[in-house]
Amino acid sequence: MVIAMTDLAIKAEGLRRTYRSRNGWLKPSWRHTEAVRGISLEIERGELFGLLGPNGAGKTTTIKMLTTLLLPTSGSARVAGFDVVQDTREVRKRVGYVFGGDRGLYDRLSGLDNLRYFAELYAVPAREQRTRIAELLELVGLTGREREKVEGYSRGMRQRLHLARGLLHRPEVLFLDEPSIGVDPVGARELRRTVADLASSGTTVLLTTHYMAEAEELCGRIAVIADGAIQQIGTAEELKHRTDGRRVLTAEVFGASEADLDRIRLLPSVHGVTVEDRGLSQIVTVQSAVGTDIEPQVREALTGIRVGRIDKREPSLEDAYIAIVTGVDRDADERTGGTAGVPG
Amino acid sequence: MDTIRLLGTGVLLHAKQMSRSPLEIVISLVDPLVYATLAVYLFRAGDEPHAVIEAAIGAGMMAVWVSVLFGSGGAIQKQRFQGTLELLMLAPRRPVVCFLPITIATAVVGVYGLLATLLWGVVVFGMPLDIADPAAFVIAVVGVVASLGMMGLLLASLFIMLPNANALANTLSYPIWMLSGMLLSLSVLPGWTTPLSNALPTTWGARAVREAAEGGAVWPSLAAAVGLGLLCLAIGAVAMTRMERRARVAATLSLA
Numbered sequence: 001m002v003i004a005m006t007d008l009a010i011k012a013e014g015l016r017r018t019y020r021s022r023n024g025w026l027k028p029s030w031r032h033t034e035a036v037r038g039i040s041l042e043i044e045r046g047e048l049f050g051l052l053g054p055n056g057a058g059k060t061t062t063i064k065m066l067t068t069l070l071l072p073t074s075g076s077a078r079v080a081g082f083d084v085v086q087d088t089r090e091v092r093k094r095v096g097y098v099f100g101g102d103r104g105l106y107d108r109l110s111g112l113d114n115l116r117y118f119a120e121l122y123a124v125p126a127r128e129q130r131t132r133i134a135e136l137l138e139l140v141g142l143t144g145r146e147r148e149k150v151e152g153y154s155r156g157m158r159q160r161l162h163l164a165r166g167l168l169h170r171p172e173v174l175f176l177d178e179p180s181i182g183v184d185p186v187g188a189r190e191l192r193r194t195v196a197d198l199a200s201s202g203t204t205v206l207l208t209t210h211y212m213a214e215a216e217e218l219c220g221r222i223a224v225i226a227d228g229a230i231q232q233i234g235t236a237e238e239l240k241h242r243t244d245g246r247r248v249l250t251a252e253v254f255g256a257s258e259a260d261l262d263r264i265r266l267l268p269s270v271h272g273v274t275v276e277d278r279g280l281s282q283i284v285t286v287q288s289a290v291g292t293d294i295e296p297q298v299r300e301a302l303t304g305i306r307v308g309r310i311d312k313r314e315p316s317l318e319d320a321y322i323a324i325v326t327g328v329d330r331d332a333d334e335r336t337g338g339t340a341g342v343p344g
Numbered sequence: 345m346d347t348i349r350l351l352g353t354g355v356l357l358h359a360k361q362m363s364r365s366p367l368e369i370v371i372s373l374v375d376p377l378v379y380a381t382l383a384v385y386l387f388r389a390g391d392e393p394h395a396v397i398e399a400a401i402g403a404g405m406m407a408v409w410v411s412v413l414f415g416s417g418g419a420i421q422k423q424r425f426q427g428t429l430e431l432l433m434l435a436p437r438r439p440v441v442c443f444l445p446i447t448i449a450t451a452v453v454g455v456y457g458l459l460a461t462l463l464w465g466v467v468v469f470g471m472p473l474d475i476a477d478p479a480a481f482v483i484a485v486v487g488v489v490a491s492l493g494m495m496g497l498l499l500a501s502l503f504i505m506l507p508n509a510n511a512l513a514n515t516l517s518y519p520i521w522m523l524s525g526m527l528l529s530l531s532v533l534p535g536w537t538t539p540l541s542n543a544l545p546t547t548w549g550a551r552a553v554r555e556a557a558e559g560g561a562v563w564p565s566l567a568a569a570v571g572l573g574l575l576c577l578a579i580g581a582v583a584m585t586r587m588e589r590r591a592r593v594a595a596t597l598s599l600a
Binding site: 067126165 | 346349350353354357360361364365426427428430431432433434435436437442589592593594595
């Protein structure tokens with residue numbers, strides 16, 4: 001799909017970012033880490049675009065380059081039509097940046113004081129400030145709580161205040177970096193509804209998240225980023241094609257070792273195995289070729305291990321994501337000569 | 345106009361944020377008592393009542409300097425720790441405009457130390473509080489706040505480039521107290537220190553406040569304090585812009 005430049009909110013070409021860290025003082029040695037390896041991306045105006053990837057994949061680094069907080073090592077990017085390196089201030093006038101977590105607010109001030117301060121910083125005209133702040137407090141459901149100190153806010157309230165702060169200057173492009181992290185399910189649902197409303201009113205949103213359901217529900221298109229590069233891009237349905245011809249088996253097990261999991265990985269029709277620790281138990285997810293009943297072989301591979309409930313189902317977006325990401329990990333390990341690692 | 349509004353709102357809210365810190369509250373209660381005690385006993389209140397007010401103002405100015413030194417010196421680090429540094433940098437403003445309210449706020453908080461020192465002197469030690477020209481005193485204090493706030497910006501921009509800025513801040517409190525004539529009279533210092541003293545906004549600021557209290561030519565000293573402060577502001581503004589660029593290259597705006 002070719003999109004005219006004027007319709008693009010974000011256009012990145014070959015963005016790369018290398019971090020340099022020094023070890024030692026007398027004889028310093030420099031370590032270079034390539035966090036982003038040539039990302040190219042086009043996002044239309046008004047689009048709600050998702051960026052999915054494991055920790056350390058390069059999502060936040062990409063966002064920071066697009067918001068001008070980091071200079072790219074090479075490559076170029078334009079946001080709202082302006083170059084992120086040359087036209088820094090023009091880009092900053094047009095973007096909002098909201099990140100998840102507890103930080104980024106003045107805790108000993110009230111929510112209202114925080115918004116007043118950021119309204120001044122982001123040059124919201126004085127005559128508009130009062131109505132704009134009231135409007136945003138209403139939008140994020142903090143009306144009536146705005147005079148309380150932020151240090152007494154719950155995680156969800158803080159996150160909503162962050163969102164209001166990011167929207168004060170009516171940004172054309174809103175970057176949301178894991179905004180629902182640590183927010184309870186009800187709060188997360190309200191946040192999703194607000195984000196969806198923003199996109200429908202014409203704001204371009206770039207969202208990073210770990211929650212597949214959130215990405216699937218909100219995002220028109222999703223890019224899966226791993227190992228510093230975009231591995232796949234498309235709608236949630238298109239990404240799911242990655243798992244065409246596969247079935248998924250999940251097994252609750254107790255005390256499976258890496259050697260037990262390796263036995264499953266070596267089974268002929270298995271495409272991928274992941275494990276999630278849940279305290280005493282582990283949930284093992286096995287992707288296998290459709291038409292093969294893998295259950296007896298899995299049970300045999302886990303002989304001697306206590307196995308609980310076993311379910312079989314069609315692959316989800318999460319399975320597609322895991323298939324993409326584990327494929328990258330395996331390739332990366334083969335490149336570096338290590339053993340195949342599978343994220344938990 | 346926008347910038348003036350930002351400076352005003354920023355100073356007010358940062359002063360509010362700083363003065364609500366439990367640590368700040370304890371320091372603000374205890375330090376001025378120590379300074380007032382120093383002032384009274386160093387200058388022997390009973391024999392030289394006039395010298396006591398001079399000493400108390402000097403001691404109060406020590407409190408202002410400590411607030412600026414530690415508050416401004418650590419301003420960027422504190423913002424980084426709070427996660428607000430990136431948001432300040434992301435504002436479509438010059439970095440100097442984003443940070444000046446913070447450093448001025450540290451001087452505003454320091455004025456509390458000055459006033460509390462005087463108050464402790466009066467309440468605990470019965471020090472006579474005779475201010476020769478109250479209006480000039482208020483103007484001089486406002487000028488000193490602006491001047492030291494601008495000096496604080498220079499400190500903030502320089503300290504951010506030093507990994508052990510806190511250690512350096514500790515070593516800078518006594519020398520500036522002495523070189524600025526806060527802790528003792530400049531006449532007792534060796535001659536070679538005079539140019540250093542004259543180059544410091546703190547020297548002229550302390551002198552202006554003292555002259556307003558005792559009766560003297562306030563305005564030349566105040567003008568020198570503000571002028572030197574503006575020089576610090578100009579250097580600090582350039583350093584801040586360079587710092588921002590360096591931070592975007594080195595990825596040091598956030599903790600993560």
